[in-house]
Amino acid sequence: MTQFARVLDFDSGVAMIVTDLHGEGHAYDQIKSTFLELRREGKADRLILCGDLIHGYRESYNDDSLRMMLDVMRMQKDFGSDTVTMLMGNHEMPHVYNITLEKGHHEFTARFEESLSQSGKRDEVLAFLKHLPIYARTKAGVLISHAGATPAVTNAENAERIFTFDHEALLMLAEDKLQSSYDLENLKQHRQYIRQVKNYLAIDSVDDPRFHHLLRGQIISQTSEDFSFLWDVLFATNEKGWNIGGYNVIAEAFLKAISDHSSYQQKVVVAGHIAVKGGHQLVGDWHLRLATYAHASPHNDGEYLLLDCAKPIEKVADLVACLRPTFG
Numbered sequence: 001m002t003q004f005a006r007v008l009d010f011d012s013g014v015a016m017i018v019t020d021l022h023g024e025g026h027a028y029d030q031i032k033s034t035f036l037e038l039r040r041e042g043k044a045d046r047l048i049l050c051g052d053l054i055h056g057y058r059e060s061y062n063d064d065s066l067r068m069m070l071d072v073m074r075m076q077k078d079f080g081s082d083t084v085t086m087l088m089g090n091h092e093m094p095h096v097y098n099i100t101l102e103k104g105h106h107e108f109t110a111r112f113e114e115s116l117s118q119s120g121k122r123d124e125v126l127a128f129l130k131h132l133p134i135y136a137r138t139k140a141g142v143l144i145s146h147a148g149a150t151p152a153v154t155n156a157e158n159a160e161r162i163f164t165f166d167h168e169a170l171l172m173l174a175e176d177k178l179q180s181s182y183d184l185e186n187l188k189q190h191r192q193y194i195r196q197v198k199n200y201l202a203i204d205s206v207d208d209p210r211f212h213h214l215l216r217g218q219i220i221s222q223t224s225e226d227f228s229f230l231w232d233v234l235f236a237t238n239e240k241g242w243n244i245g246g247y248n249v250i251a252e253a254f255l256k257a258i259s260d261h262s263s264y265q266q267k268v269v270v271a272g273h274i275a276v277k278g279g280h281q282l283v284g285d286w287h288l289r290l291a292t293y294a295h296a297s298p299h300n301d302g303e304y305l306l307l308d309c310a311k312p313i314e315k316v317a318d319l320v321a322c323l324r325p326t327f328g
């Protein structure tokens with residue numbers, strides 16, 4: 001039974017678990033047809049996409065992010081949210097807040113905002129993104145997430161804080177602050193700001209109701225403690241931020257905290273988010289890193305996980321037998 005909006009509980013069915021497709025339409029189509037086939041054969045009951053569905057890493061190719069996102073939304077509508085689930089990744093979150101996201105010289109959000117504007121489906125997509133859960137727990141004791149364990153969530157209080165995370169409240173707070181203490185008319189004269197909203201939010205007119213949203217996003221990302229907590233959850237660096245021994249301690253405390261108010265102790269965590277050689281990596285004692293395509297090296301060695309949500313597992317190594325090649 002799910003009590004909180006940002007955490008789901010699955011106690012039955014076989015889940016096909018997929019990570020980080022990053023706008024790679026060819027990989028998405030392969031995953032989708034595999035899922036539909038497994039479902040027809042009674043070998044899988046649900047599809048769980050662990051976030052970072054969007055944002056291609058390559059500059060010059062056809063980024064299928066929006067097509068994939070709309071297709072997931074359609075599938076969820078057709079099959080139900082118990083059958084098609086998507087978790088929030090650190091690449092979906094920036095669009096909720098209108099912040100930018102860069103890696104090296106590559107800025108990710110502008111291209112997706114542009115395609116949102118062209119599609120005329122911004123409102124539907126944004127509503128979908130705002131409702132995304134962050135974790136899925138299973139009776140198997142396998143916690144499914146985007147980025148894995150974080151020191152930001154290691155007690156019951158912080159677990160509840162992330163389970164009940166309210167983007168809308170944060171946005172409204174910043175909106176109020178902006179409306180009462182900024183001269184928004186003056187912002188319309190600001191040439192550099194106009195250039196930025198055109199680029200990052202695909203806005204052409206200073207009278208667009210979203211015109212001030214880039215500034216609002218900057219205010220939130222620079223001043224909100226809640227936002228910084230959400231950032232720590234979605235951008236967790238796992239063992240790279242500590243070392244493997246330290247991460248084991250954090251992951252154990254994290255799994256204990258996440259298991260709070262749950263009937264089933266979560267024993268291991270599955271996450272994507274970070275690149276691996278091949279399609280997976282065991283990270284310390286409690287974490288399976290899974291790369292279905294974009295973070296697999298080479299990409300074609302990507303894997304997904306076929307997990308019986310009802311069958312308890314004992315240790316993280318037990319999951320290796322549940323891995324399947326994306327292109328098999």
Ligand SMILES: [Mn+2]
Binds near residue numbers: 052091
């Ligand atoms: Mn990613």
